[in-house]
Amino acid sequence: MHAQYEITLPPLQVFQDGTATEESLEFVDQTCDRLDSVAPERRVHLLFLLGFLAHGAQVAGDTVLRERIRSGLDAYLDAFDTDRRTEAGRVTLLYLLAQFPEDRDRILRRVPQGSLPEHEWAQLERCLAELDPADPVLGRAWPTPAGWTLSPEELAADRRWARGLDPERVAFLWAKDTRTLLAYCGARAYAALSGPLDDDTPGTVAVPAGAARPRRRDLPPLATDVGLLRCPVCAGSLRSRAPQIVCRSCAAEFDSTPGYLDLSGVRSAGMDQIAGNSPMYLNTYETLLRPAFLRVTGANWSGGVGVEDEDRYLTEHLRPAPGPVLDLAAGAGRWTETLVRALGPDRVIAMDLATPMVERLRSVLPDVAALRGSAENIPLRDGVLSAVSCWNALQSMSDPARAVKEAGRCLRPGGVFTLLTFVTSTDPVNRFFQSQHEQCLTVRSFPLDELRNMLADAGLTIRDERISGTLIMLTAIRETPSIP
Ligand SMILES: C[S@@+](CC[C@H](N)C(=O)[O-])C[C@H]1O[C@@H](n2cnc3c(N)ncnc32)[C@H](O)[C@@H]1O
Missing domain, CATH: 1.25.40 (Serine Threonine Protein Phosphatase 5, Tetratricopeptide repeat)
Incomplete structure (x- = not known):
């Protein structure tokens, strides 16, 4: 006693x-x-x-x-x-x-x-x-x-x-x-202290890492479709001069020999965008680090949002839109594959700024058009996309408001925007842990109002919002033909 x-x-x-x-x-x-x-x-x-x-x-x-x-x-x-x-x-x-x-x-x-x-x-x-x-x-x-x-x-x-x-x-x-x-x-x-934890023993998360598949010689058609693309330097239109794409206005040249079109306009030194991480980061990102990141940053400790919930959300909300769909900041491809399963490979363009991510994505999804490019300067023309998915990435961007505006610009009226990111915790204890991770991993979270305003400023009207802990999945529609 x-x-x-x-x-x-x-x-x-x-x-x-x-x-x-x-x-x-x-x-x-x-x-x-x-x-x-x-x-x-x-x-x-x-x-x-x-x-x-x-x-x-x-x-x-x-x-x-x-x-x-x-x-x-x-x-x-x-x-x-x-x-x-x-x-x-x-x-x-x-x-x-x-x-x-x-x-x-x-x-x-x-x-x-x-x-x-x-x-x-x-x-x-x-x-x-x-x-x-x-x-x-x-x-x-x-x-x-x-x-x-x-x-x-x-x-x-x-x-x-x-x-x-x-x-x-x-x-x-x-x-x-x-x-x-x-x-x-x-x-x-x-x-x-509040209830049982979801099992976080490594290996228990059912996210099979993508396996490399045989590489195609030719690029998927969307990857070099100059009707969709625009110059990241001057926003001019592009023409094809295989294996390059050339800007009609400023004559900038973009290379597709690595197996994807590099429209970043930025030189890459391999690990640049995920610098500071062990080279093993790529091998463990989807299976180990991502779920752990969602737990701390999204307060996702009791399994409130599992991989299957993410898949279901994307499948439900993106399916109605016909036309090309952009996976913005696609990473290593696991969630691009969800889009491919729902929409078919011919409709999906995957883009990321980090060379290692694009390379990994190309090797696991050889049928998907891949671009290297910046979300803050999307190398696509106005109103050409039926959907943009920015999944677990907005928090890593240096100018997230700009990225959302860019997504709005590229969407046609009626186009769909799906987003998974993190709201700033209002619980001071959780906020402490969340901010520790934000500082260590160079990410941020968003006060809910800031996020909503960001979308409104990009001409995107929220149709669905699902918050679990501090993880938010939302769907917005570009209703207006004019870009604010
Ligand atoms: C946490 S990962 C998300 C990957 C994937 N969408 C997922 O759900 O797991 C964030 C990705 O955003 C990319 N990224 C960060 N800033 C970017 C930018 N400005 N433009 C394009 N990609 C960017 C990073 O390279 C990284 O692959």
């Missing part, structure tokens, strides 16, 4: 406007010594709050608060022995203990491998680990190091890449990995 008393504190405001308040010190002092006398279901909330305050203190450089929380480590380790029996207790203690790399040995003695599921123990171990500058392991931390099982060749390629970076960059990337992982663990613990 638990002791009869519970912690009774005057109402304390411990967190405000994104940071801990002075009263948080009093909360920590009152809480740490008495944790063992609190019922486990309440204790898990207190332990979460301690973890959250330590995390906030570390980000804000508040060493006093952080050290005060750290001084309760023995109590947290004692709590681990009993509280790890529930999911919420286990993931909360993982989050709290992961904050103290100075105490790595002490923590791992009490929380040895096997005392947590493998992918969770790997998270804890990595958060507590020290960088080995001689053999840095970078970009393979979140959502769990256990999700990155590389072949010997991949491992060698990854090591070569990491060893080629300068020491400052290595330290920066290591710290960024730790920060991203800790935010993942924190958001996960917070979600577990």
